[in-house]
Amino acid sequence: MNDEEQERRFRQIADEAKQFLANQQKQKAQQNLLQEQKFREKADEAKQFLANQQKQKAEQNRLQEEQFRELVNRNRQPANNSQMTIKSSDCNCEFCVGTEAAFGYLEKKLCPAGKAAAKRKFKVYPSAYANGWAVQYCRGKFKGKKKGGKKK
16 A cells, blocks of 8 residues: 555646646746737837827928918018018027028129129020129129229
């Protein structure tokens, strides 16, 4: 009986060990499932966050473009013939200051002497080369600019 009791005891211990290992595997599987669910939830949150950021950026860009168009349309006043001038606004933000500078630059004309000199110098006047030369002339880059004609 001693051997039979020992064998039964060993079988009982082996069965308990098998059950313990099976329980351990089940718990580990459940933990893995929970971790996977948490990971998927976080990934979904991240995707949603990025989508919201893209929507906000698109909306912000649309609003800025709309404000720019509104500003340009509001500040335009017809001037001589087909020229348009822009009023200066009270806003000093980077966007408005850059816009005013751009329109101010576009409104500048060549001086009449520079235009006449370019027409004399170039065969085809309304050209990029002629206009560039006329701009340089108006800025005083050449000798003899506006000195009252030729000296004798």
